[in-house]
Amino acid sequence: MKRVVALVLASILCLTPWVQAASVILGDVSGDGEVNVRDYGLLQQYLNDWDVTINLDAADVTGDGEVNVRDYGLLQQYLNDWDVELK
Numbered sequence: 001m002k003r004v005v006a007l008v009l010a011s012i013l014c015l016t017p018w019v020q021a022a023s024v025i026l027g028d029v030s031g032d033g034e035v036n037v038r039d040y041g042l043l044q045q046y047l048n049d050w051d052v053t054i055n056l057d058a059a060d061v062t063g064d065g066e067v068n069v070r071d072y073g074l075l076q077q078y079l080n081d082w083d084v085e086l087k
Contacts, residue, residue: 026086027075028058040079043072063087 027035029042031054043059045052047069059067061074077084 024055024057026058026061027078029054029075031055031058035075035078037079040072040075043067043075047072061086 025033025035027039029039029046032038039058042052042054046054046059046067054067056067059071061071061078064070074084074086078086
């Protein structure tokens with residue numbers, strides 16, 4: 001019985017980072033649960049080297065592993081209801 005419990009706990013611990021990564025809302029740079037113009041402004045401030053805190057995982061909307069002006073442009077298109085996909 002102890003072995004089963006240990007295996008279950010080990011499995012949960014191994015899967016935990018994947019669960020946390022799945023909970024990120026792409027584009028929600030501020031982390032408030034919504035993707036809106038506030039996120040766009042915050043990303044602009046970050047890219048202009050202002051002292052702001054952002055969710056880097058959510059800010060990488062292009063999915064290329066970097067947060068840069070390409071993410072800024074795609075987020076702008078998304079907020080303007082263009083037919084784009086946040087990756």
